[in-house]
Amino acid sequence: MRRTHQLVPLAAAALLLAACATGSSDDESDDATYDREAELSGALTVMGFGAVDEIASTRLDRAEEALGGDVDVELVEGDLDIQQFLSSVASGEPPEIIYADRKQIGTFASRGAIVPLTDCIDGEQVDTSVLRESALDQVTFADEIWAVPEFSLVQIVQANGDLLRQEGLTLDDVNGSDWDAVAEANRALMGRQGGDLSVIGYDTKLPEFLPLWAKANGADLISEDGRTAQLDDPAVVEALEFAVSVYDEQGGFSDVKAFRDSADFFGEGNQFASGTLGAMPMEQWYVSVLNDVSPQAPVVFDTFRDTDGEPLAFASGSAWAIPKGSANPEAACRFARVMTETESWVAAAQERVRLRGEKEGGIFTGLLTANEEADEQVRAMVEPSGEEKWDSAVTAQYDANDHTFSLPANPAGEEFETAWEDAVNRVLNGQQSPQEAMAQAQEEAQSALDAGWAEWEER
Template identity: 60%
Template sequence: MRFGHRALAATAAVASAGLLLGGCAVGTGGQAGETDAEYDPDAELSGTLTVMGFSADVDEVASARVEMTEAELGDVELEVVEGDLDIQQFLSSVASGEPPSLLYADRDQIGSLAARGAIIPLEDCIDGEGIETGDFVESALAQVTLDDTIYGIPEFNSVQLTMANQQLLDDASLSIEDVNGSDPEAMTAAAEALVQRSGDNVTVIGVDSKLPEFLPLWVGAAGGSVMSEDGRTAQLDSEEAVQALEWAAGIYEAQGGFPAIKATRDSADFFGAGNQFATNTLGAMPMEQWYLNVLNEVSPDAPLAFDTVRTTDGEPTAYATGSAWAIPSGSDNPEAACRWARVMTSVDAWRAAADARLALREESGLPFTGILTGNTVADGEIQGMTTADEEPWASGVAAMYEANENTFALPANPADAEFEDAMFEAVNSVLTSGADPAEALAKAQETAQSALDDGWAELEGGG
């Protein structure tokens, strides 16, 4: 499975669709969150479980867990609304009183959905089904916890690794340390040394800093954060944020400008054998760990090098994102929804998924590079199952698990969509329109803070 931030259009949909429920945002303990469900891991369940935002047969990691979970559901009939989550469709279904039984969403969508009363608190579900919340990655659980109340059960964790073309680094007398973020000036110099151009076209990208989506990563690497830990204060105009954007955008300018880089990036055969590393058209970039598995499968002989992303102090870091299970307000089968969330994220289910992935990799003669589950106990077991003993894949797997132990995430808040819209609009204005980073972020700060203030006021005022 491949997980990352959804497109900006999706986050924009959260902001616009939120108007559908703006008048009934009730926060924690409000009427929209009330249910008479009785959760018991030994109870025999029935009825229908309608799941939105999830694809049951996308790969063996999903299908192995679904098979186990369906067995635990007994006589419950599963209906999956295939395809990516349409937030507006979901909010409309809640407003009309006909929501799905269960929701699969990005963790950075949970705060807004909870504040708008679209999903219910999960304390009773967690206690009743015996879900071990202490097993989850701390940053993942924090991202689905709004105002000290848990609204989602984390699943999967996405972290960034530094991925580089060793051949291009060698040709330029560079090393992975020059492009892992630990020395921003060295990384900019590496971009200039590695880039190749033909007229106005970039034929080889030296370094891709992966804006706009990774601005929080670079701010965190510089010792800052785009939002306060309590989710109440935007920090988009902080010194660390401004400097991070100036630097990360400046990497593109040093190579001919973002439009030229983006054109080359977009033309790549990203998931195929002709990807940028295999064709020697990319020096280095931060990228989510699941791409390690893709590269090993489609271009196992590519000249690769891996490391964690590093802070400016040289320490490993990663900006964690991922998915979560949530129970909609008005769910017609919350007991089955809770059972599904428990089993799908259990150590047993992840073990079955890893066994399935390992078997397929062995059939193909390829190493098993691991899975990041969001469950620390499962992660430990699966790490011990990995078979990537040869370089560069051994280094890649080691970096993946090291990054997973050094994560941070944006906290849950009642205006997560509006906040991300403001942040990414600022970054895109710098990249595409030449806006001044400090001025763009100051404008974004005002917009984001206003949205946070309004969201918290509505949440705490009861709507």
Template identity: 35%
Template sequence: MYSKKKGLLAATAAASVFALTACGGGGAGGGEGVSFSDSPSGSLTAWGFDNADEVGTSRLDYAEEQLSDIDIDIDQTAFDAQKFTTRVASGNVPDVVQMDRQFVGTYAAQGLIEPLDECFAAHGVDPDEQYYESVMDDVDWDDKVWAVPQFYQPPAIMLNKRVMDAAGVTNEDIDTSKPDVLLDAVSKMYAESGGNPSVLGFDSVGVNQAGLWMLGYGGELMDDDGVPTLDDPKNAEAINYLKLLFDAQGGYAKYKSFTDSFDTFGDNNPYVADQVGAQVNAQWYVNVLTPYVDQVEIEAVPFRDMEGEPFTVASGTAFVIPAGAKNADAACAWAINLTSQDAWMAAGQARAQTISDTPGAINTGLFTGSPAADEAIRAEFVTESGNAGFDQTISTFYEVVGEGESYGASPAGQEIQTELKNAVTSALLGDKSTEEALADAQEAAMRAYDSATEGQ
């Protein structure tokens, strides 16, 4: 086990996508007899927190101060889906676990986690007031709330102005609501060497961000009840356009080989090396580029839906309480305190101190899942950096965060994500038509949905 002052997932880390292992039946609702109060005590075990930085440790310190009657042990190892389901089945579970929000609905439907409506009520928190609507939609299922959200990483389009200027492309040309304009801009910026890509005009991140494109085109991955809808015709429109983008840049296979070689987090990253003209990125990637402020020329524009409106999707982690937790009361209080306004302000202060101690560092803000916390941190700690491009990029992410939409919560969340990626990859490679690939994915996702909801 790990000390209670260490182990929380860093705000600047990319949100991990966990491939959950399906678990049979059980039904929604978790265990019976769970109660929550505003004065918990005893011991608490937590799991799934890794890569701690000052944003995490400052919040852990704050929660420790507020919960002096609780003895907290944190297992710093990363969350593992198969291990989680095995532990719940055996009854050997931690009291609180951090996981990706996209899969909360799956565990809720399987009866592996507890509903938390009474947890929020015990601490006087209205989750619909505290968190972005899109963030809450990630953890709402069957008219209950199943997790305490933390972090929100909205994607937008980060621009490489050197590549764009050399090709005569403007910010207005990088507009996802104008497919023909964007495709023309991509063709102007794209370059090859020896028949292989050397500069991508636009990296759509088409497989990992397929859901963003589908929802932006007016499609959906599931309906309001969590029933899979992967074969929605609007989804096919989005994937067909993505294929046009890839085909204009050497095809998906060559694109994949090229991007796999990127030094994404290093000194020769795609913006330093001028390997992209524009790229879909989550907000955390701005942090990756701050050490290279003198070597890159960046700006950003929103992803836009087909109506031309700024659009993004919610992603991030959350705390859940497993069914069978021995001290759900303490787990609830701990999660609530870690995501409180005061905890986030402590994190903002800690991040600001780190920035001030690092010559040339830029404060890009924190994106917490709570609009009030985001606004307060920005107002107090995010100042002009002296680099107009970075300042404009930071502002763009703040502008789009309120425009987010949730993928939704579903008992088949695991299968929807897995089959979506398989279908998009197959369509982009030309192994199947888009419609055929999505139809096959829908069939597999429905089997998972029917199995998860059987008897409910």
């Protein structure tokens, strides 16, 4: 029987450090023996995951079947509570498996909170050859794989086609390939009424999309080996200056954010349906939201593009990892394999297609995962919708998924992200110039990286 509990998600990333656990070794201990054909038993507590929709529940059913009736699966739902997880590792009573954000994996690995999956991958015959490189990079630390990547998130440009046409604009003006064109489109699309912002011309989605704008300008926030912060790179500063200037043209970030937050983002009165947003880069999952709640909205889509006009997306997503001290690592490994294997994704997609077919006007827009083989097979299941706007959204998201980059795993992932996000927020709040903010962030991030790598190398 599956029992479900709800945990309060951890809001402050800083608590990760306060609750940080240090493992006694870096290898898969507890005499775990992984064998795809072995009969398994015992308990399997899954932290950070819930069967919230048919994509999750279909794969969960397959995983439970593969584990056999002697394994009791218990879900601890809600986002992974980092403090509780690390405290459980420190106490020697962790869950058997966790569902985590891929950006957390390097930190968890360096702290000894999770184990490398070399033996797991070999014994359960996890096919890593089908995994997308950018996703695998996020879970590879010190030349070992520490988690099995699952869903993938990418950004595409989403815009109001009516507003574009009214101003004589096209998607080429807002897809990021020409920053001067974006700035001009922003000025043309934005609206004010009675002194207040009434239409957001362009939303650059700061602070979270700084890596995307920087990469579009030819810069990475961190070196490929995850050891050197590059936050004060002139190209990063230039990208930040531009993305902030788009808000400044509209009265400042506070005005844009207040108006953005007042929107019915997940409802039929969303910004596109109400004509109060011109364009923005946004994760691909929002396409399905728009199709569900406002199928008649005049939306148009394209891939986000770098300044050379090439498609680009900043990949992120989830992953399965086995905690240090897991009481049932064999079951955890099989669970991770089945949840992410091609057959499971295809079965889940088939169920979504079936359910969408029962809904009037419902369409299937595909799935994006870290499994390239599964993505290819699932994309073949996407039928033309009969509406160019939704078909173009599908094309855009799959093109984006084929042109991704990610930040490499490192032992200070949360601290590194906090450094640059805080810097962006200081600029948005008018506290510092982009150059000053990124110079401060560079020092903070590099200090955290140096300390993290030093601690890892001493172990």
